[in-house]
Amino acid sequence: MDSRVTDTLRQTRAGQIAEDILRKCVHCGFCTATCPTYQLLGDELDGPRGRIYLIKQLLEGKEVTARTQLHLDRCLTCRSCETTCPSGVQYAHLLDIGREVLAAQLPRPRAEALKRRLLREGLTRPRLFGTAIRLGRMLRPLLPSGLADKLPRPAPGDSRGKPAGGRHARRMLLLAGCVQPALAPNINAATMRVFDRLGIALFEEDKAGCCGGVRFHLDDQDGAKADMRRNIDAWWPHVEAGVEAIVVTASGCGVQVRDYGHVLADDTVYAEKAAKISALCRDPSEILCAERSALLSLLPEDQPARERLAFHAPCTLQHGLQIRGVIEDLLQAAGFALTPVADAHLCCGSAGTYSLLQPELSVQLRNRKLAALDAGGPALIATANIGCLTHLQAGSMLPVRHWIELMDEVMV
Structure with a gap:
């Protein structure tokens, strides 16, 4: 052109x-x-x-x-x-x-600009967001149905908690994220337990925060770059100490972290470090695929019949990170029977804050996606991104889980 x-x-x-x-x-x-x-x-x-x-x-x-x-x-x-x-x-x-x-x-109308600012500030502050979620759950019966539907119910927990740190020579960083700790804290805990069995210690750096994706897509790219620089500063001592990877359990955040090198390429102070961070970013499925032999040895020899599940591949996983078929293969190796999903390449309508800013289109896309996921008669739905998980769960009677939690539950 x-x-x-x-x-x-x-x-x-x-x-x-x-x-x-x-x-x-x-x-x-x-x-x-x-x-x-x-x-x-x-x-x-x-x-x-x-x-x-x-x-x-x-x-x-x-x-x-x-x-x-x-x-x-x-x-x-x-x-x-x-x-x-x-x-x-x-x-x-x-x-x-x-x-x-x-x-x-083209400045936005005042009301629309205010909504985006509230989302930028509210979603990226874990303590504030966690408090709002707890309060919202208490007041759920009093909320309008449209708002209550967007408020996820508490995710199932696990009494085992996180494994003790410092037990393994192999070490990898784990991004805590901004909304996931409040919405589904068991996802990172399950990831830590799975990696612990494989002889890999995962740990979170408290000084790191939002990956920058929220602000980046809400008219504040300068604020997003500040988030990225803060994370780089927080992670860099561990990078210099030799961590193998930066593991990101939310594929949406993974796409953003893997883009640090591109976004900060003209930053004379951070460009080189950003490129290194991008190169270290890994989805947990990439690590488990590389450790496949060890992983299979930790699965029961006589696999019991497990639940039929439908896997929703988030757009950020298949189109952003370009990871296709890997998680499905791991789930099948763990004994799960995967049901077919038509038009699996299409978005569920979550897309970060899209479901809040474009609710009508988002619901239409979710209904289409759930119809495709339900068609094979699964007992549950698995996915790889917290945004997709909560969005789909709001419209489905079936449980929606992160796939790493399922792997954690079947490993010995």
């Missing part, structure tokens, strides 16, 4: 990246076939090809309106289009640049 970004923008790294991405797009339209919002709305501007055209106009200095903002806001950033694109267009990076330029040119 021919593009002529403004002279001012062309002098920046972002402008150069955007122009390069735009030139790779050949307008073939393959991406529209796998775009969830295009499937729902049937509007060219609510598909990747149309949004790329809107971003092109924006970066070329054309007039932008609230309509441009609407179509870009409706994008889930699921990256399904990237998986489909034969030209290798890095749509998500282009969208990030477009949204940042748009936010600078």
Whole structure:
């Protein structure tokens, strides 16, 4: 695609990246076939090809309106289009640049800006968020149904807790996250127990916090970069001490941490460290796949018949981290019978704060996803991202669990 970004923008790294991405797009339209919002709305501007055209106009200095903002806001950033694109267009990076330029040119209405600010501040502070969740659960009967549905019920816990630290020479960092400790604290505890059996010590660094994804996608990329730098500073002494990896149990956060090197590439102080952090970032499935032989030795020799389950592969897992089939294989090795899931490449509608900012589209996507997950008659649903877990659980009578918790329960 021919593009002529403004002279001012062309002098920046972002402008150069955007122009390069735009030139790779050949307008073939393959991406529209796998775009969830295009499937729902049937509007060219609510598909990747149309949004790329809107971003092109924006970066070329054309007039932008609230309509441009609407179509870009409706994008889930699921990256399904990237998986489909034969030209290798890095749509998500282009969208990030477009949204940042748009936010600078077109301020949001006061009420909408306030909502995004409350989400940025509320979701990224674990203590504040945890207090709000506990209070909300107490007041659930008094809340409007729409709000109560978004408030997850307490996740099942495990009396075993976390394993004692310092027992193994092999050490890896574990990102605590900002909302997961309050919503599902057993996920990281289960991960620690699984890794402990494999002779790997996982530990959290208290000085680390939100991965930066919340602010990055809510019109505050500068604040997101500050979050990233704080995490790098918190993790760096452990990196220098030789930790093998930084394990992230929420695939959405994993995509963001793996992008640190790209986001901070022009930061003269942090660029090299950010690239190293990105290289160390691992989804737990990648570690377990590498330790497959040891893992299989810890599974019962005579596998009992286990529950039928449907696995929901989050977009951040399959399109962002590009991990496909690995977790399904691990679950089957553990004795679970996986049911088929139609259109598994499509988003469930969670997409970070999307379910709060675009509730109607989000619910439609969730209903479609749950219909596909339920079709095989599973007894439970497993997934790999806390956002997808809570979003799906709000609309399903079946239990929705993180897959690592299931692995923890079947290992001897």
